[in-house]
Amino acid sequence: MSKTKQTTRSPRTDGEATRARLLEAAGRLFSEQGFAETTGKAIAQQAGADLASINYHFGNRNGLYQAVLLEAHRQILDLDDLQRIATSEQSPEQRLYALLDGLVQRASQPDAWAPRVLARELMAPSSHLQVLLEEAVPPKIITVAGILSAISGIPVNDPALLRCLLSIAAPCMMLIVVGRDLPGPLRPIMQESQQSLVAHLHRFALAGLQASGAHYRETRKIQ
Template sequence: MSTQKTTPRGPRTDGEATRARLLEAAGQLFSQQGFAETTSKAVAQLAAADLASINYHFGSRNGLYQAVLLEAHRQLLDLDDLQRIAGSALNPEQRLYELLAGLVQRAQQPEAWAPRVLARELLAPSSHLQVLMEEAIPPKMMAVAQILSEISGIPATEPALLRCLLSVAAPCMMLIVIGRDVPGPLQAVVQGPSQPLLAHLHRFAIAGLQAVGEDYRSKPAAKNVGAV
């Protein structure tokens, strides 16, 4: 009597597929309707999953929304991509260009739900924003700060560099918030070719970083208090 070796079943793979479908479905619905108007039942139906699978994979509807926020931030600015850019052989100005290029490209994608989810959360912040501030943003800030430090000559630990980071990030955040469907004169900028917009953001950031860096170096007595 011969014995036949059986292949183990893969519940983990099936579970990961279900989790991915729920995350994608929730991202689409949260981006269209917002967190308050999106029910767990609607997410489960769109994902072709059992309602109980939301609690199984995410603990609750709140946990699902937090996972969507983290995934949206990852799609917009992936830590692995950021670290690859930060550690590349490109000069600091070129690394900043690559970083801005990725952000502009993703923010302008009309079918992407990640920018819209983040835009809703930024415009009407909830307690769930804390998950981004604690888990997603700090390591990415460190990588970006290192690039800006090399361009400006300001140490990454100085408050002056944090203000520079805010100035560089703010236009990108604005692109996310207004989206491609914004009415009025900004529509031509947001929906237009990405290259002129990218070139402007990069040139503006470089000029500002260099100017603040020169000011910082010209005031050695003020460095310790960050008065730039």
């Protein structure tokens, strides 16, 4: 009589799957209800996990929310994708277009929870925003600054380039906050085709970078 071969999943695999389910469930609930109104019990139930698993994987509900913020930021602007763009053989102008195209595409996804979570946090910042500013944002700023420097001619470590980065990032942040389906005066813009919106942002950013670069060089001549 043959014996039935039994396969067992490793605890590591099971643990990673549970963590992923908790993260996904929390992301969706936080995006719909906000952090204050979302209980750990509700997250665990939606994830099909026990309440203690939140503490096991994230320390507590605060730790889970911080992990959700980091994952949301990754989904909107992934560092690996960003570095691939920055090191591609495309021209700096084409790299900037690819960056903006990815941002607009991810910020405009109707069913994605990541933009909504970030929108809630940006509109009503909490102490948890610090985790993004300390962990997720700095390496991405450095990578984007390299692209902008190549276009403008402004050195990466110069404050003038940081002002350029802020001017380009602000409209992208607005897209995340406003959302494609939010009613209001900006809705006609959000109803444009993605291609038209990206082309405008790219054209506007290039003009600003070129003008800022010219101003930077002229200022250095005067000094």
